[in-house]
Amino acid sequence: MIDLQILRKDPELVREALKRRLMQPELLDAALAADQQRRESIAAFDTLRAEQKTLGKQVAQAQGEAKQALLARTKELAEQVKQAEAAQTLAEAEFTKAALMLPNLVLPEVPDGGEDDYVVLEEHLPPQGRLGKEIQPDFPIRDHVELGRILGGIDLERGAKVSGSRFYFLTGQGARLHSAVLAYAQKFAYDNGFTPVLPPVLVRPEAMAGTGYLDQTAADNVYHLELDDMYLVGTSEVPIAAYHGDEILDPASFPLRYSGTSPCFRREAGAHGKDTRGVIRVHQFDKVEMFVFCSLEQAAAEHARILEMEKAFLTSLGLPFRVIDTAAGDLGLSAARKFDCEAWFPSQDKYRELTSTSNCLDFQARRLRVRMRDAEGGDTRPVATLNGTLIAVPRALVPIMENNQQADGSVVVPEVLRPFLGQDVLEPVEVA
RNA sequence: GGAGGUGUCGCCUAGUCCGGUCUAUGGCGCCGCACUGCUAAUGCGGUUCGGGUUAACCCCCGUCGAGAGUUCAAAUCUCUCCACCUCCGCCA
Numbered sequence: 001m002i003d004l005q006i007l008r009k010d011p012e013l014v015r016e017a018l019k020r021r022l023m024q025p026e027l028l029d030a031a032l033a034a035d036q037q038r039r040e041s042i043a044a045f046d047t048l049r050a051e052q053k054t055l056g057k058q059v060a061q062a063q064g065e066a067k068q069a070l071l072a073r074t075k076e077l078a079e080q081v082k083q084a085e086a087a088q089t090l091a092e093a094e095f096t097k098a099a100l101m102l103p104n105l106v107l108p109e110v111p112d113g114g115e116d117d118y119v120v121l122e123e124h125l126p127p128q129g130r131l132g133k134e135i136q137p138d139f140p141i142r143d144h145v146e147l148g149r150i151l152g153g154i155d156l157e158r159g160a161k162v163s164g165s166r167f168y169f170l171t172g173q174g175a176r177l178h179s180a181v182l183a184y185a186q187k188f189a190y191d192n193g194f195t196p197v198l199p200p201v202l203v204r205p206e207a208m209a210g211t212g213y214l215d216q217t218a219a220d221n222v223y224h225l226e227l228d229d230m231y232l233v234g235t236s237e238v239p240i241a242a243y244h245g246d247e248i249l250d251p252a253s254f255p256l257r258y259s260g261t262s263p264c265f266r267r268e269a270g271a272h273g274k275d276t277r278g279v280i281r282v283h284q285f286d287k288v289e290m291f292v293f294c295s296l297e298q299a300a301a302e303h304a305r306i307l308e309m310e311k312a313f314l315t316s317l318g319l320p321f322r323v324i325d326t327a328a329g330d331l332g333l334s335a336a337r338k339f340d341c342e343a344w345f346p347s348q349d350k351y352r353e354l355t356s357t358s359n360c361l362d363f364q365a366r367r368l369r370v371r372m373r374d375a376e377g378g379d380t381r382p383v384a385t386l387n388g389t390l391i392a393v394p395r396a397l398v399p400i401m402e403n404n405q406q407a408d409g410s411v412v413v414p415e416v417l418r419p420f421l422g423q424d425v426l427e428p429v430e431v432a
Numbered sequence: 433g434g435a436g437g438u439g440u441c442g443c444c445u446a447g448u449c450c451g452g453u454c455u456a457u458g459g460c461g462c463c464g465c466a467c468u469g470c471u472a473a474u475g476c477g478g479u480u481c482g483g484g485u486u487a488a489c490c491c492c493c494g495u496c497g498a499g500a501g502u503u504c505a506a507a508u509c510u511c512u513c514c515a516c517c518u519c520c521g522c523c524a
Contacts, residue, residue: 039483039484039485042483042484042493042494043484043485043492043493045484045494046483046484046485046492046493046494047492047493049492049493049494050492050493052504053455053493053505055504055505056452056504056505057452057453057505059452059504059505060452060453060505061452061453070504071504072504073504074504074505075503076504077504078503078504078505092483204514248442248481369481369482380481
C-alpha cells in the first residue's frame with residue numbers, strides 16, 4: 001500500500017508512478033476522492049460518539065425522571081451513532097479498495113517503457129562462452145526434456161498421468177540433482193549471513209492479501225483450499241514477509257536476512273500454451289528465496305547485495321547469464337525496482353529468466369504492518385522489504401543440464417554441486 | 433476430532449460472577465527531570481497501538497485475542513471464529 005502521507009501531500013509522485021508504469025491516472029483521483037470521503041465519515045462518527053459518551057455518564061448518575069428524559073435522548077443518539085459507524089466502515093473499505101489498486105513508487109533509475117524496454121546491465125559468460133553461440137558442438141544440442149529422458153531424471157508423461165499437465169516426476173539422477181542444487185543454495189545463503197527458514201506453505205488469507213497476491217490479476221495464479229479457506233503459497237516470500245507481520249522491529253537488528261526454502265504452487269492461469277514443454281513453467285516447484293527486512297535507507301544497498309549474490313551463485317554454477325533492469329511498465333505493483341538474471345538456454349538459443357530480485361521499499365510492510373521504531377524513540381514507521389530468488393528448481397536444472405551436455409547425452413555436473421551429489425557426471429540410463 | 437481451561441496497552445497483573453465516574457489497577461522494564469563527587473538508591477513525571485485534527489503541541493475517536501449481537505451504555509452479558517494450555521482419540 002502506498003504511503004498515505006505521500007498520497008495526500010505529494011499526489012504528483014503517485015501520478016508520476018502511474019504514468020511510468022503505463023497505468024491509468026484515474027486510479028489516483030479515485031483514491032483521493034475515497035480518502036476525502038473516509039475522513040469526513042470519521043469526523044462525523046467521532047463527534048457523535050463523543051456526545052454519546054458524555055451523555056452516557058450523565059445517565060449513569062441521574063435518577064428518576066431526569067434519567068428517563070436522558071434515556072429518550074440517548075436512544076435517539078445511539079441510532080445515529082450506529083448509522084455513522086456503518087458509514088465509516090463502508091467509507092474505509094472503499095478507500096482501502098481504491099488505495100490497494102495504487103502501485104508503489106518507481107525509483108528514478110528504473111528504465112522507462114514496457115516489457116521489452118528492459119536494459120541489459122551485464123553479461124557474464126564462462127571462459128568457453130555460450131553453447132550454440134560461441135561454442136558449436138559436433139553433436140546436435142538436446143533440450144532438457146530429451147536429456148531428462150536419457151538420464152532417467154525427468155518423467156513428464158507420468159507427471160501428466162498422475163496430476164495433469166505441468167506436473168512432473170523427478171526420478172533417480174534428476175531427483176538427486178534437484179536436491180543437490182537446493183542443498184548447495186541453502187548453504188550458499190547461510191554462508192552469506194541469511195538465516196535459514198522452512199516456512200509453512202499453506203497460509204491464511206491475511207498473509208496472502210498482505211503480500212499482494214490476492215489482488216486483481218495475481219489472484220488467478222493462486223491455489224485456494226475452499227474448505228479451510230487457506231492458500232498454497234507461490235513463493236516463501238509470502239510466509240516470510242508475514243512472519244514479522246504486526247510487529248515493531250528493532251532497527252538495531254537490521255538488516256534481517258532470511259532465506260526460505262519451500263515448495264511453491266502456481267496455477268499458471270493465463271499462461272496457456274506458454275512453455276508447455278518440459279519443466280520450465282510448472283504448477284509445483286522448489287525455491288530458495290532471499291528476503292530482507294531493513295530500513296528504507298538501507299534498501300538500495302541490500303537490493304544491490306542480493307543481486308550480487310544471485311550473480312555470484314549463477315557464476316559459481318558456471319552458467320552463462322545476463323542481468324536486466326526491468327522497465328517501469330513491467331514492474332509488479334509492489335516493486336519499486338527489479339533486476340532479473342536470465343540464464344542461457346541453448347536449446348532455445350536465448351536468455352530466459354532464472355532469478356529475480358525486487359526492492360519493495362515500504363509498500364509491503366505497510367500492508368502487513370511490519371514497523372520499526374524511529375531512532376528518536378518516537379513514532380513508528382514501516383520497514384523496507386526486499387526479495388530475491390537464489391534458485392528455483394526444476395527450472396534451473398534446464399540450463400544446468402543443457403549447458404553441460406555431451407555428445408552421448410551425459411551431463412557434466414558443475415563442480416560446486418559435486419560434493420552435494422557425489423557424482424561428477426550424470427550418465428545415460430536404460431529407462432523403464 | 434472430543435472434553436475442559438485460558439486470552440487485559442513490551443513482560444507480569446487487578447478488574448469480568450453482579451454492565452455505568454474503567455478516562456483499565458499495580459509491579460517490572462524503559463524514557464525524561466530532580467537530588468547526588470561518580471555509580472547506585474530515592475523522588476516526581478512519562479511510557480499500547482491505530483486513526484482524525486494540527487506547522488507543531490493540545491485535543492478528539494477507536495482499541496481489553498478477532499468479529500457480530502443485546503443495551504441508552506460492554507473488558508464485563510450472548511453467539512461465531514482464532515490462538516495457547518491440560519486430558520482423551522488419531523497419526524508421520
